Every structure is written in structure tokens, then in C-alpha cells.
Amino acid sequence: MSEDERLRRWRLVLGGGAADGTGRTLAGTDAAMDGTLAALYGEKDNSQGRSGRDRSAGLGASAPSVARWLGDIRAHFPSSVVQVMQRDAIDRLGLSTLLLEPEMLEAVEADVHLVGTLLSLNKAMPETTKETARAVVRKVVDDLEKRLATRTRATLTGALDRSARVSRPRHRDIDWDRTIRANLKNYLPEHRTIVPERLIGYGRAAQSVKKDVVLCIDQSGSMAASIVYASVFGAVLASMRSLATRLVVFDTAVVDLTDQLDDPVDVLFGTQLGGGTDINRALAYCQSQLTRPADTVVVLISDLYEGGIRDEMLKRVAAMKASGVQFVALLALSDEGAPAYDREHAAALAALGVPAFACTPDLFPEVMAAAIEKRPLPIPDMVTHQ
Helix, strand or coil: CCHHHHHHHHHHHHCCCHHHCCCCCCCHHHHHHHHHHHHHHCECCCCCCCCCCCCECCCCCCHHHHHHHHHHHHHHCCHHHHHHHHHHHHHHHCCHHHHHCHHHHHHCCCCHHHHHHHHHCHHHCCHHHHHHHHHHHHHHHHHHHHHHHHHHHHHHHHHHHHHCEECCCCHHHECHHHHHHHCHHHEECCCCEECCCCCCEECCCCCCCCEEEEEEEECCHHHHHHHHHHHHHHHHHHCCCCEEEEEEEECCCEEECHHHCCCHHHHHHCCCCCCCCCHHHHHHHHHHCCCCHHHEEEEEECCCCCCCCHHHHHHHHHHHHHCCCEEEEEEEECCCCCCCCCHHHHHHHHHCCCCEEEECCCCHHHHHHHHHHCCCCCCCHHHEEC
């Protein structure tokens, strides 16, 4: 990298003025890029002794000025950077209310975090904005489904087939490939044949519902991205005939959104981010819906900050496990790792044999497959609380 290019980059980072030490001036595209950065990351006043030419944070109070800024950052930065800058603008400059205007929503780069912000504003959203907001949310959901659905179905179909394997199959249900491999040690060279001491096959009810899945999702504000991903996965699981999927969201109240699982956008607009948390009440409802515990996977997605009855919550988890339920506790279902969470409750769950950990969307199919097959979960080492 040349010295001139190094100075240019430092100038963009430091924002100009006598204190940056670069002595570099910007023109053309660089000056325009610097202006978009200044509006978001610059100083709000000149208390540091900088000149009037220095960066001054602020996008103005009107939607048109913000819309222009959104267009500018999309012109100068890649999509991944645009999404970060949008999130920073919402957090640093309080632009949430402007997202209630349709022209603003049409200008933003849609991602999971923007969907979370829109869901938090759902109750305040005017009718004129709701249609645009749904279109933004649907674009994100459709993109996620394209990314996640095929692999999820393939992974879980394999797990369901393996879990349904029987040791005494009818002749037409024998899986000859696996049976031969399992009995190679019984090969008789003099007869040039294999004695199949153990037959491997599948039950006759291969097309029926094999497993029940209950997704129980915390609606507290920190779980926004998890709700988006869980809604998409819920819709994918509900599309599989071998699974009976239920989706429950909760704060201090419990809402069953199973009837809306055919459209994850409806699920998302049926949630209400924020409020308190009563995990015990949510688990009580989920427990009441169990009809065949030994064939059920319950997935609790929560930061575990319990506002209900802690001991009762733990007793319910223990009771479900004792009845045969495969219980999975996720601190988050997102690409961002574990949020702040209640470590005491996580440790108590781990003592019951339910380690709590953050899970990425790419890992989630493997976690579900392991739970379906009743084998150890593939827990990331760095984010596990055991």
C-alpha cells in the first residue's frame, strides 16, 4: 500500500481537522464518502476545539434528508457495511420513528436487524406504513428461507429416517444397503454370501408424523434476531409432513402462533417485542400440549432472565426430561453469539442435563437433528454454559 493511500484511509477514519495529523484533503468521491461518515460518526459539537469544517453528527430532522443519506451510503459502501451503518444510525441518532414513514422503508437496506426494529415499532405503525413494512419483512424472510430451507429439510429428513429405523423390519421395508454393510463381518467366503444376523429397515408408518417439535420463544427486546430466525425455521419445520411443529412466543403472557406457521411474516407480526418474561408460564403451556413426550423436542430460546417462578420453571424442565422429552435451551438463535443472559439459570439448567448455548442459524439444523436422534448436541465450545 502506498503512503498516499495510507494517508487517505487514515483521513477517512479520523475525520479531518488539525488533530488528525494527516494533512490530507479529500475531493470527489472521497469527500462525499467522508460526508456520509461525518453525518453519523462525527462530533455533535466543537467542544474538542476542532474547526467548523470538522465532522458534525446529525442527519437532519426530515425524512427526505435521511432518505438521501441512505441513498448515499448505498452508493459508497457494500451492503454489509450499509447494514451496520443503518443500525448505528438508528441507535445513535434515534431514527426509529422515521422508519414509520413508507418512503424511508423503501430507502433502507433490509436485514434481520431492521426487521427486529420494525417489529418493535409494530404497535405504533400507521396503516399507511404497514403494507410497506410487510414487504420489507417479506423480502428478508424469503431470502432467509432460500438460504436455510433446503439444508434444514435434508438434514432433518436424514435424522428422522435414522430415528425411525427398526431392527425387525418387514421384508419390503429392509434397507439392504445398510443391512449388508452392518453384516460384512458375517461374510462366509466358502459360500460367497453374507449371513444377515441384523436386519436394518424402516417402519411401515414412514410417511406419518414421527416427531413433535415445540419452539418456545422469548419476546424480550434482546431476542429480536432470534425471533426472526425462529419464525423462518418454524415455517420450514411445519412444511415437513414427518414433523408436527408448534410455535409459542411469550413475555408475561403466552401466545400460540402455530396456526400462522404457513407464513412466517404473519408469525413475526403476531409477536410483540419487549415487556417482561415469564418462562415458567410459557413452559407450563408447552407442557400442557405434549401428547407423546418420548417423541417430542422442546426448544426454549431465551436469555433466561426469568420474571416468573424460578424453581417451578426448573421443575418443569426436569419433569419434561423425565418423561422423555428432548429439551434444548438456546440463549440466542442468531449470528451474533450469546447476548447478556442469566448465568445462574443457565447453570441450573446445565445441572439438569440441559446446557444452554447460543446457536447460529447454520448450526441449528444439526442441533435439531441430534435432538431428534437423541444423541449429544453439537455445542459450540466458546459459547456453552455448562
